[in-house]
Amino acid sequence: MIPMSHYLFLSSILFSISLAGIFLNRKNILIMLMSLELMFLSINFNFIIFGNYLGDLTGQIFVFFILTVIAAESAIGLAIIVVLYRNRDSINVDDIGKLKG
Amino acid sequence: MMYFLVTTIIFAPLLGSLILLFKNDKSNLSTAIIANISIGISMILSLFLLISYLFTPTVIETFTLFKWFSSNKFTFEFALLVDSLSVVMSFIVTFISFFIHIYSIGYMEKEISFNRFFVYTNFFTFSMLLIVFSNNFLQLFIGWELVGLSSYLLIGFWYEKISAVNANLKAFIVNRIGDIGLLLGVILIFISTKSLDYNNLFISLPSLSEKNIVILNYSFEIIPLIALLLFIGAAAKSAQIPLHFWLPDSMEGPTPISALIHAATMVTAGIFMIARLSPLYDESEYVLDLILIIGASTAFFMGLVALVQNDIKRIIAYSTISQLGYMTVALGASYYSFAIYHLLTHAFFKALLFLCAGSIILKCHHEQDIMKMGGLRKIMPYTFFTYLIAGISLIGVPFTSGFYSKDLIIDIFKYNENNFIYYFLVAGVFVTALYTSKIFFKVFFGNNKLKIKENEELEHKDVILMPLIALAIPSMFIGLALFDSMLFSNYFASSTSDFNRINSFYNNHIINVFNFTMHAFTSLSFFALVIGIIVSYLIYYKETNLTKILDNKLSSIKKILENEYGFISLSNNYVPCYFKKIANILWIKSDINIIDNLIVNGIANQVKKISTRMRLIQTGYIYHYAFTMIIGLMLFLLVFFNF
Amino acid sequence: MNAELVIFYLFSIFLIISSLYVVTSNNPIKSAIYLVFSFFFSAILWLLLGAEFLSVILILVYVGAVMVLFLFVVMMLDINLSEITGRFVKYLKEGIFVFITMATLLILFFQNQFSDTDKNILTEINIISDSNTKNLGYVLYTEYILAFEVAAVILLLGIISAITLTHRKKTNNKYQDPSIQISVKKEDRVTIIKDEDLK
Numbered sequence: 001m002i003p004m005s006h007y008l009f010l011s012s013i014l015f016s017i018s019l020a021g022i023f024l025n026r027k028n029i030l031i032m033l034m035s036l037e038l039m040f041l042s043i044n045f046n047f048i049i050f051g052n053y054l055g056d057l058t059g060q061i062f063v064f065f066i067l068t069v070i071a072a073e074s075a076i077g078l079a080i081i082v083v084l085y086r087n088r089d090s091i092n093v094d095d096i097g098k099l100k101g
Numbered sequence: 102m103m104y105f106l107v108t109t110i111i112f113a114p115l116l117g118s119l120i121l122l123f124k125n126d127k128s129n130l131s132t133a134i135i136a137n138i139s140i141g142i143s144m145i146l147s148l149f150l151l152i153s154y155l156f157t158p159t160v161i162e163t164f165t166l167f168k169w170f171s172s173n174k175f176t177f178e179f180a181l182l183v184d185s186l187s188v189v190m191s192f193i194v195t196f197i198s199f200f201i202h203i204y205s206i207g208y209m210e211k212e213i214s215f216n217r218f219f220v221y222t223n224f225f226t227f228s229m230l231l232i233v234f235s236n237n238f239l240q241l242f243i244g245w246e247l248v249g250l251s252s253y254l255l256i257g258f259w260y261e262k263i264s265a266v267n268a269n270l271k272a273f274i275v276n277r278i279g280d281i282g283l284l285l286g287v288i289l290i291f292i293s294t295k296s297l298d299y300n301n302l303f304i305s306l307p308s309l310s311e312k313n314i315v316i317l318n319y320s321f322e323i324i325p326l327i328a329l330l331l332f333i334g335a336a337a338k339s340a341q342i343p344l345h346f347w348l349p350d351s352m353e354g355p356t357p358i359s360a361l362i363h364a365a366t367m368v369t370a371g372i373f374m375i376a377r378l379s380p381l382y383d384e385s386e387y388v389l390d391l392i393l394i395i396g397a398s399t400a401f402f403m404g405l406v407a408l409v410q411n412d413i414k415r416i417i418a419y420s421t422i423s424q425l426g427y428m429t430v431a432l433g434a435s436y437y438s439f440a441i442y443h444l445l446t447h448a449f450f451k452a453l454l455f456l457c458a459g460s461i462i463l464k465c466h467h468e469q470d471i472m473k474m475g476g477l478r479k480i481m482p483y484t485f486f487t488y489l490i491a492g493i494s495l496i497g498v499p500f501t502s503g504f505y506s507k508d509l510i511i512d513i514f515k516y517n518e519n520n521f522i523y524y525f526l527v528a529g530v531f532v533t534a535l536y537t538s539k540i541f542f543k544v545f546f547g548n549n550k551l552k553i554k555e556n557e558e559l560e561h562k563d564v565i566l567m568p569l570i571a572l573a574i575p576s577m578f579i580g581l582a583l584f585d586s587m588l589f590s591n592y593f594a595s596s597t598s599d600f601n602r603i604n605s606f607y608n609n610h611i612i613n614v615f616n617f618t619m620h621a622f623t624s625l626s627f628f629a630l631v632i633g634i635i636v637s638y639l640i641y642y643k644e645t646n647l648t649k650i651l652d653n654k655l656s657s658i659k660k661i662l663e664n665e666y667g668f669i670s671l672s673n674n675y676v677p678c679y680f681k682k683i684a685n686i687l688w689i690k691s692d693i694n695i696i697d698n699l700i701v702n703g704i705a706n707q708v709k710k711i712s713t714r715m716r717l718i719q720t721g722y723i724y725h726y727a728f729t730m731i732i733g734l735m736l737f738l739l740v741f742f743n744f
Numbered sequence: 745m746n747a748e749l750v751i752f753y754l755f756s757i758f759l760i761i762s763s764l765y766v767v768t769s770n771n772p773i774k775s776a777i778y779l780v781f782s783f784f785f786s787a788i789l790w791l792l793l794g795a796e797f798l799s800v801i802l803i804l805v806y807v808g809a810v811m812v813l814f815l816f817v818v819m820m821l822d823i824n825l826s827e828i829t830g831r832f833v834k835y836l837k838e839g840i841f842v843f844i845t846m847a848t849l850l851i852l853f854f855q856n857q858f859s860d861t862d863k864n865i866l867t868e869i870n871i872i873s874d875s876n877t878k879n880l881g882y883v884l885y886t887e888y889i890l891a892f893e894v895a896a897v898i899l900l901l902g903i904i905s906a907i908t909l910t911h912r913k914k915t916n917n918k919y920q921d922p923s924i925q926i927s928v929k930k931e932d933r934v935t936i937i938k939d940e941d942l943k
Binding site for chain 1: 752764769775783794798806817835839847880901907910
């Protein structure tokens with residue numbers, strides 16, 4: 001039997017790695033989106049772990065819906081990046097700071 | 102039946118005013134007809150009321166017209182109080198107003214704003230009747246303000262003249278200053294008796310007589326305080342020192358207005374109010390003494406100022422102030438009925454004086470300086486004759502009405518051992534004789550300096566002459582006619598509180614009217630009168646060396662009098678400049694600098710500065726935003742951690 | 745030391761390593777490939793937790809569709825690789841700081857709450873049958889039917905927005921825009937060259 005805290009340990013590490021990934025990647029916004037996918041993966045992990053622990057199938061159902069939303073969101077995010085690249089000719093994060101104050 | 106009578110008396114002038122305000126045709130004839138009919142109705146009904154009250158003087162009736170508003174603690178009803186005092190006042194107001202309306206048809210016939218004049222005068226009559234018939238302080242105050250408004254509108258009738266505009270502003274502002282006193286007095290009455298009726302005040306007077314009120318850590322007795330504050334309001338309206346200086350300047354208005362408002366009716370509103378509140382004033386000794394001093398000084402000193410004036414209307418204006426001083430002195434001695442009686446006779450002869458002055462001014466092509474006039478006796482016989490009647494009544498020659506009222510007042514002080522005020526008043530008689538005959542001699546005798554042509558026909562139209570004659574008859578005879586019936590047969594018994602005093606005065610000193618008249622020939626006032634006429638004859642008619650000698654010796658006194666004891670410069674220069682400086686400071690320093698720049702603009706500037714710094718937080722970089730979120734999340738975790 | 749533990753530790757280490765590679769790669773295509781690896785390993789781990797259906801779905805949907813989409817976009821955008829390499833060390837400090845802080849907090853939290861020995865993982869959740877798929881289907885279409893429909897609408901939304909954002913209009917397409925039609929002025933349509941009445 002593997003205690004739950006081990007699984008949660010894994011999930012936290014994954015989450016922190018993806019978080020660091022957002023800060024490390026200033027050059028390429030696509031890498032930022034990929035680390036976002038990693039973050040979603042760690043969250044799904046968490047849901048399944050807790051679903052298993054509580055004996056409820058709700059955790060897995062929720063992962064189902066999160067997957068749906070992630071798919072839609074990735075599509076839209078990538079479409080936005082494509083349009084951004086069309087207008088700005090660069091995917092450097094520093095170049096898309098036009099909404100600054 | 103009396104309900105309809107009184108309501109018609111009050112509201113007929115208002116109706117006339119409204120009809121004139123909204124009528125469309127521009128003919129002078131229709132304006133004249135409507136205005137005069139409305140006042141005529143009021144006059145006839147008032148005459149009828151007066152006659153009926155002469156027979157049954159102790160009837161008091163109160164009619165409630167309608168309820169204006171009512172709240173938990175206070176109800177204001179529009180109500181009319183009809184008793185002997187209000188009836189005699191309404192008679193005075195409507196009678197004189199009627200004849201002045203007729204006179205104005207002729208005097209103002211060449212004016213463009215003929216219609217506007219009658220709108221204002223009808224409105225004025227209505228407001229005066231509102232004061233006279235009111236039974237509570239709120240209605241009195243409303244009428245008071247409306248009368249002040251009408252006076253403002255009428256003094257500045259020729260509003261294109263700067264002097265007229267200044268004069269009417271001055272009149273209104275001084276009226277307002279008095280109204281502060283009046284309003285404070287009314288507020289104190291409301292605080293102490295919880296209602297604004299006269300009746301409730303009189304009933305609760307015994308219980309209030311020893312009470313004090315604490316204002317700003319000073320304790321005042323409440324009844325003298327109320328009496329003093331109300332007197333301040335009356336002093337502003339009735340032109341007593343020190344709030345008198347608006348009246349000479351108010352001669353900028355047309356002459357009928359000076360006759361109506363500033364001789365006969367509006368300026369008597371203050372006297373009327375104090376007489377109406379006689380039980381209140383009987384309780385406050387100190388205030389009565391103050392009223393006495395103010396009245397006596399006004400009577401004498403203003404008469405002196407009239408001596409050095411050359412404008413005919415200003416002389417008569419100062420004469421009005423002086424005669425109001427006589428009435429105030431009578432009030433101060435607690436002989437309220439005598440003051441009202443003098444008010445009655447004074448209204449007639451003063452209005453007549455003003456109307457004669459108006460006729461003279463018309464004839465001399467709007468010249469008002471008497472030094473430039475002369476020799477008008479043969480040219481204007483009617484004016485000459487009526488002026489003579491009015492003049493001798495003003496001076497107080499025995500058998501005229503002015504004599505009966507004025508000498509009664511002087512005799513109060515003769516028999517009450519108040520010698521100082523008695524000599525003041527007698528000196529006032531001397532001065533009155535002096536300036537009245539000055540006008541008489543200068544205008545009607547001497548050389549015809551203005552070269553006025555003598556016409557074969559009547560000197561003026563009928564509409565101007567008829568009121569002169571109509572007012573001359575009461576000026577001559579009303580004093581004698583109403584002496585017994587009004588003063589000494591309980592006429593004012595139910596309205597003023599001096600009944601006992603007057604009866605004892607009558608029994609001790611007057612005995613009957615014939616005795617009184619004969620006794621007056623031996624009094625000091627008659628002596629002063631005769632000397633005054635003789636001196637004036639010598640100075641102004643014969644123009645002997647006496648004139649030049651007096652001019653030289655008394656030139657310094659003449660300067661003081663011409664400056665009106667400094668009141669002119671005080672009211673025109675010092676006080677306004679002082680207030681203007683304060684207003685400037687408040688405007689520039691406080692309003693512009695503090696409120697606009699510091700507070701309003703300052704807040705906007707601060708917001709701008711802060712927001713300029715705050716918006717730099719939005720850098721536009723995603724990782725900065727993510728960093729902020731992470732920091733928040735970490736803090737959240739830390740807070741909810743149990744180690 | 746049973747098979748479960750071995751598989752768990754092995755694949756979790758693989759998962760962590762590949763995710764590290766995702767984050768620190770120079771080449772975006774390499775990052776994408778490593779991300780695919782992460783999904784594979786985490787699918788296996790999900791099998792250990794008894795979510796069989798979901799692990800397969802992870803591979804099919806996530807790797808098969810979303811990552812393919814990612815790779816399409818990576819290859820479509822004409823990225824100059826030489827710009828991206830280098831200058832990585834500058835931000836390393838921030839990254840490590842964030843990583844250490846977050847990981848510490850979370851681990852401490854989880855350790856504190858969930859490390860008792862009776863908080864263990866069950867391996868079976870049975871509602872109507874042994875099969876996880878059947879169970880999921882049973883629960884999904886009865887209790888969560890509304891959420892299911894909403895998820896379908898969300899996918900529709902995704903489609904519509906992605907197409908609308910990137911749609912380029914063809915220039916020989918003749919269509920009318922009502923707002924432009926209404927705001928037309930006379931000068932836009934008629935040019936008067938010569939009018940004999942207006943002299």
